[in-house]
Amino acid sequence: MNKEERSLKRILEENNLTEAEYGEIVKTLNREPNDVELGLYSAMWSEHCSYKSSKPLLTIFPTQAEWVLFGPGENAGAIDIGEGLALVMKIESHNHPSAVEPFHGAATGIGGVVRDILAMGARPVALLGSLRFGSLDDPHVKYLVKEVTEGLAFYGNNIEVPVIAGETYFLESYQGNPLVNAMCVGLVKKDGIVVAVAKGTDSIVLLVGAKTGRDGVGSASFASRELAEVEKEIAHPPIPQGDPHLEKKIIEACLEIADKGLILGMQDLGAAGLVSSTCEMASKGNCGIELDLSLVPRRDKNITPREIMLSETQERMLLIAKKDNKEEIGKVFDKWGIEYSVVGKVTSDGLLRLKEGGKIVAEVPAKSLAGGVPIRHYQGSSPAKLKEIQEIDLEEISQPPDYNQALLKLLSSSNVGSKKWIYENFRKISATGTEVILFPGDDAGILKIEGSKKAIAFTVDGNGRYCYLDPFIGGEIAVAEAARNLSSKGARPLAITDNLNFGNPENKEIYWQLEESVKGISKAAQILGIPVISGNVSLNNESNKEAIYPTPIIGMAGIIEDFTKIATMSFKNDGDLIVLIGENREELGGSEYLKVFYDMEKGLPPQIDLYLEKSVQATCREGITSGILSSAHDCSEGGLIVTLAESCIAGGKGINVNKKANIRNDALLFGESQSCIVVSLPKQNLDSLKNIARKYQATLEILGQVEGDSLRFGNLIDVKVEQLKQVWESNFNNA
Numbered sequence: 001m002n003k004e005e006r007s008l009k010r011i012l013e014e015n016n017l018t019e020a021e022y023g024e025i026v027k028t029l030n031r032e033p034n035d036v037e038l039g040l041y042s043a044m045w046s047e048h049c050s051y052k053s054s055k056p057l058l059t060i061f062p063t064q065a066e067w068v069l070f071g072p073g074e075n076a077g078a079i080d081i082g083e084g085l086a087l088v089m090k091i092e093s094h095n096h097p098s099a100v101e102p103f104h105g106a107a108t109g110i111g112g113v114v115r116d117i118l119a120m121g122a123r124p125v126a127l128l129g130s131l132r133f134g135s136l137d138d139p140h141v142k143y144l145v146k147e148v149t150e151g152l153a154f155y156g157n158n159i160e161v162p163v164i165a166g167e168t169y170f171l172e173s174y175q176g177n178p179l180v181n182a183m184c185v186g187l188v189k190k191d192g193i194v195v196a197v198a199k200g201t202d203s204i205v206l207l208v209g210a211k212t213g214r215d216g217v218g219s220a221s222f223a224s225r226e227l228a229e230v231e232k233e234i235a236h237p238p239i240p241q242g243d244p245h246l247e248k249k250i251i252e253a254c255l256e257i258a259d260k261g262l263i264l265g266m267q268d269l270g271a272a273g274l275v276s277s278t279c280e281m282a283s284k285g286n287c288g289i290e291l292d293l294s295l296v297p298r299r300d301k302n303i304t305p306r307e308i309m310l311s312e313t314q315e316r317m318l319l320i321a322k323k324d325n326k327e328e329i330g331k332v333f334d335k336w337g338i339e340y341s342v343v344g345k346v347t348s349d350g351l352l353r354l355k356e357g358g359k360i361v362a363e364v365p366a367k368s369l370a371g372g373v374p375i376r377h378y379q380g381s382s383p384a385k386l387k388e389i390q391e392i393d394l395e396e397i398s399q400p401p402d403y404n405q406a407l408l409k410l411l412s413s414s415n416v417g418s419k420k421w422i423y424e425n426f427r428k429i430s431a432t433g434t435e436v437i438l439f440p441g442d443d444a445g446i447l448k449i450e451g452s453k454k455a456i457a458f459t460v461d462g463n464g465r466y467c468y469l470d471p472f473i474g475g476e477i478a479v480a481e482a483a484r485n486l487s488s489k490g491a492r493p494l495a496i497t498d499n500l501n502f503g504n505p506e507n508k509e510i511y512w513q514l515e516e517s518v519k520g521i522s523k524a525a526q527i528l529g530i531p532v533i534s535g536n537v538s539l540n541n542e543s544n545k546e547a548i549y550p551t552p553i554i555g556m557a558g559i560i561e562d563f564t565k566i567a568t569m570s571f572k573n574d575g576d577l578i579v580l581i582g583e584n585r586e587e588l589g590g591s592e593y594l595k596v597f598y599d600m601e602k603g604l605p606p607q608i609d610l611y612l613e614k615s616v617q618a619t620c621r622e623g624i625t626s627g628i629l630s631s632a633h634d635c636s637e638g639g640l641i642v643t644l645a646e647s648c649i650a651g652g653k654g655i656n657v658n659k660k661a662n663i664r665n666d667a668l669l670f671g672e673s674q675s676c677i678v679v680s681l682p683k684q685n686l687d688s689l690k691n692i693a694r695k696y697q698a699t700l701e702i703l704g705q706v707e708g709d710s711l712r713f714g715n716l717i718d719v720k721v722e723q724l725k726q727v728w729e730s731n732f733n734n735a
Helices: 003-015 019-029 035-044 095-100 102-118 139-158 229-233 244-259 273-284 305-310 323-336 366-371 386-390 403-411 464-469 471-487 508-528 592-598 610-625 639-651 665-670 683-696 721-728 730-734
Strands: 068-070 077-082 085-093 123-133 163-170 179-189 204-209 265-268 288-292 316-321 340-347 351-356 359-365 434-438 445-449 455-461 492-501 532-538 551-560 577-581 631-634 655-657 677-681 700-706 710-713 717-720
Touching: 003 019, 003 035, 019 035, 019 359, 035 273, 035 305, 035 359, 035 366, 077 492, 077 532, 077 551, 085 102, 085 455, 085 492, 085 551, 095 102, 095 139, 095 179, 102 123, 102 139, 102 179, 102 244, 102 265, 123 139, 123 244, 123 434, 123 445, 123 455, 123 551, 139 163, 139 244, 163 445, 163 455, 179 455, 179 492, 179 532, 179 551, 204 244, 204 323, 244 316, 244 323, 265 273, 273 288, 273 305, 273 316, 273 351, 273 366, 305 351, 305 359, 316 323, 323 340, 351 366, 359 366, 386 464, 403 592, 403 639, 403 665, 403 717, 403 721, 455 471, 464 471, 464 508, 464 551, 471 492, 471 508, 471 551, 471 610, 471 631, 492 508, 508 532, 508 551, 508 610, 577 610, 577 683, 592 665, 610 631, 610 677, 610 683, 631 639, 639 655, 639 665, 639 677, 639 710, 639 721, 677 683, 683 700, 710 721, 717 721, 721 730
Parallel strands: 085 532, 123 163, 288 351, 492 532, 655 710
Antiparallel strands: 068 077, 077 085, 085 179, 123 179, 204 316, 204 340, 265 316, 288 340, 351 359, 434 445, 445 455, 455 551, 492 551, 577 677, 577 700, 631 677, 655 700, 710 717
C-alpha cells in the first residue's frame, strides 16, 4: 500500500465512509473535499442520519389516510383529530448514548424528541418510553435502569410534560446494548403547523438557545457503529447534557413566535447538529443556506468550523424568517431570556456555504448532503438455526405441580411484575391545554383535551422475543398489541410512529429480520387501517459482535370522542360477569412462562389472524363507547391468568372463574394467544354485548364473575388478591 492509499484509508476510517461513498463525494464536488466538508458528509451519510440501509424497505409502509396531514419526511407526523386540531407524534432512539451515559443519554433523548414536536409548531403534551435492559439480577443493569429512568423523569418533569405510558422489559439479549426509545406527542391548531423548510432568498437564519460546544461531535457516526466494551468506557464522543429549564423556555418562546406567524420554517438541532438542520431545510426548500460561523455563539472560542457544524449541544433551534420580523422575534426571545443570533441567510444556489471571517471553509450542494448518499441494497437470508429455535415439543415440558405458586412466581418476574418502581419517578402533571385522565399502569395513557369532549390515548409496544422467533409475525403482533391496548380503553387507533431497533444490516440474517419485521408491520397496519406517519431506525445495536433481538417498537395514538366513555383494567363491581372476547389456544412458544420456568426462548410465537383481531377490537370499543362495560384489559405477556390477576389487583376485587378447555392447563393459563380482551360488565348488559359481538363476528366466552377477595380459577388456582398484589409489587420492593 503506497502513501496515497494509506492516506485515503485513514480518511475513510476517520470519517466512517466507504471508498465508494468517498468517490461519490469527489464526483459531486468535482474535487477532493476538505476536512470540514468530510465532516459534513461523515455525519449526514452515517447510517443514523441517512437510513441508507433501511430506506428501500420503509417505502412499503402504508402512510396515507384521510386524517393524515403530514406523513414520514417531516420532523414528526401529524393527523387531523377534528375541531381544528392536529395531533403530532414521533418516537426516537437514544440507545448508544444511554449505554455509556445513561442519565444524560436518556434525558437528552427526551429533549430531542420534544424539539421534533416543537419544530412542527406543536405544544408537547405527553411522553412515553420504551426501554429494554439485560437481566435485572445484574448490578450494572440495575444501575442503568436507575439512571435511565431518573434521566427521563428529570427532563420530563422539568419541562412539565407528563410521562403517561410506557413499557420496560429485561432480557439477556439487551445486556450489552440497552434500548431507550422516547416518544412525544403534541397538539397544534391544524392551520398553525410549521414545517422544516428554508424559503425566501435573503431570509435570515436564526440560531436559538444554548451556546455551541463540543458536545456530541461525531455522535451520529458513533450511533452507527457497534458498541464494544472499550467504546463504552473510553472511545465515544462527549455525551451532551440537557438543560430542561432552558428547553421549557425555548418551547414557550418558539410557540409564541409560531403563533404570531413570524417564521417561515423551524427545525431542531438534534443528530448531526447544525449541518443536519441547515442542509435538510435547504434541500426541502430547493434553495441554499449560507452561514457565517463567526456569528455562532460558542462556549469555547477555539472550537473549529467542523466541530461547530457537528456539535450536538442540546436545547437549540434553527428558525427561518423574513428580515422584517427580526425585531419582533428578538423581543419574544428577550422576554424569555433566550440567546439568539442571526447566523446566515437563505440563498438561491442550492449550496450549503460555510464562511468564517469572510473565508469560505466549506461549500457543498445541500441536496447531496441531505439525500445523496448511495443507498445500500442488501440481500437477507433466514438464520440457519431458525428452524431449531422454532421447534418445541410440549410433551417434553412438565407442567407445574402447584399452579398457585406458578402464578405467584410469574407475577414476581421482572417482565410481568409491576413497573411502579420505574414510573413513580414521573410527576403526575398535565401539560397546558390538556388533563391526564389515565396515568401509567393501565394499557394506555389518556389525555383529555381542554374545552372539548375529546380525549386521546397513547401506547408503545413491541416484543423482541417474538421477532427473534419469527420477525414477520412479531411485526404483526407489535401493531396488533398496540392497537388492542388503545381499543381496550375505548380509543379508535389512528396512527403509528415506529422505532426499528436492529443489529448490523450487513449481516444477512439481521437484514432478513429487519425486512420481515417491516413486512409484518406493514401488513398489520394495512389491514387494521392505521397508517405509519413517522418513525426512526436504529441499526448496529450490537455489543461484542452479538446483536440484540430484532425489536420493532410501535408507538400508537387513538381518539376517544367522549372522554366519559373509557374503560380501565380494574374489576369494579361485585356480581359483574367476566367475559373473554376472543379465544385462547394451546400456544406457549415465545411465552414469558417458558422463559421464567424453563429458561427457554423457543417455539413459534402465537399466531395472529388480523381480521379476527379487527373484529375483537371493534367489539370491545363499541362495548365501551355504548357504556355497557365496567372494565377491559387486553391479554399479553403472562397470558389469560396474568390479565385476570392484574384486573383483580387494580380493582382490589376477587373473581370466581370456571373455564375448561381441551388444552394443557399451563397453556390455558399462561399461553399468550393473540386477539383476546377480558371485559367485565353487569349481567343485564350481556345481551347487548352479544349483539355487538354478533355484528362484528367476534367470539364471546363467559369466564365467571367478580366476587370475594380471592382469585379463583376452577380447581387450579385460589389465591388472595392481597397476596397477588404483594408479590406483583415485589420487584418494586427489591429493586
